[in-house]
Amino acid sequence: MAAFLLLVNIGILCNHQNQNNMKKLLILSLGSALLLACGGKSQNGKALGEELCECYKKANGMDAADPKRATAQADCLKKQGDVWNKVKDDPKEADEYNKVIGACASEQIKKSFGQ
Numbered sequence: 001m002a003a004f005l006l007l008v009n010i011g012i013l014c015n016h017q018n019q020n021n022m023k024k025l026l027i028l029s030l031g032s033a034l035l036l037a038c039g040g041k042s043q044n045g046k047a048l049g050e051e052l053c054e055c056y057k058k059a060n061g062m063d064a065a066d067p068k069r070a071t072a073q074a075d076c077l078k079k080q081g082d083v084w085n086k087v088k089d090d091p092k093e094a095d096e097y098n099k100v101i102g103a104c105a106s107e108q109i110k111k112s113f114g115q
Contacts, residue, residue, distance in 0.1 A: 002083070010062065034073055042091055044096060045087045045090070045092070045093035045094060045095070045096035045097035045098075045100075046096040046097065046099075046100055048083045048086065048087060048097055049083070049096065049098075049100030049101045049104070050100055051083075052076065052080055052083050052101065052104075053100060053104035055072075055075070055076040055079055056073075056076050056104065056108060057104075057108070058072065059072035059073045059075070059076050060073070060108060060111075060112075065076040080101075084097075095098065
């Protein structure tokens with residue numbers, strides 16, 4: 001959506017001769033570009049950990065004979081690396097993430113042993 005807005009705003013900017021409108025559209029275009037560059041909302045360590053936990057719950061909850069299970073687990077593992085790279089430089093976010101993932105891992109282990 002932001003990319004579309006950026007293209008529309010640049011097109012409008014190129015077709016206008018009025019200087020005031022050009023300034024307003026330039027600001028709007030830069031705002032759209034910023035939105036596009038930031039990729040929308042960002043999540044904190046806790047939310048990222050919860051999202052990753054749900055990924056593992058879904059993957060581990062699949063039938064062991066399901067050929068898609070290994071792929072789903074591998075996707076979660078890749079996602080775990082990506083998430084860690086997002087939070088590792090912020091101690092507060094990393095702590096929140098680790099707390100959620102630790103609880104999730106404990107829950108998954110207990111579940112696998114039928115507890």
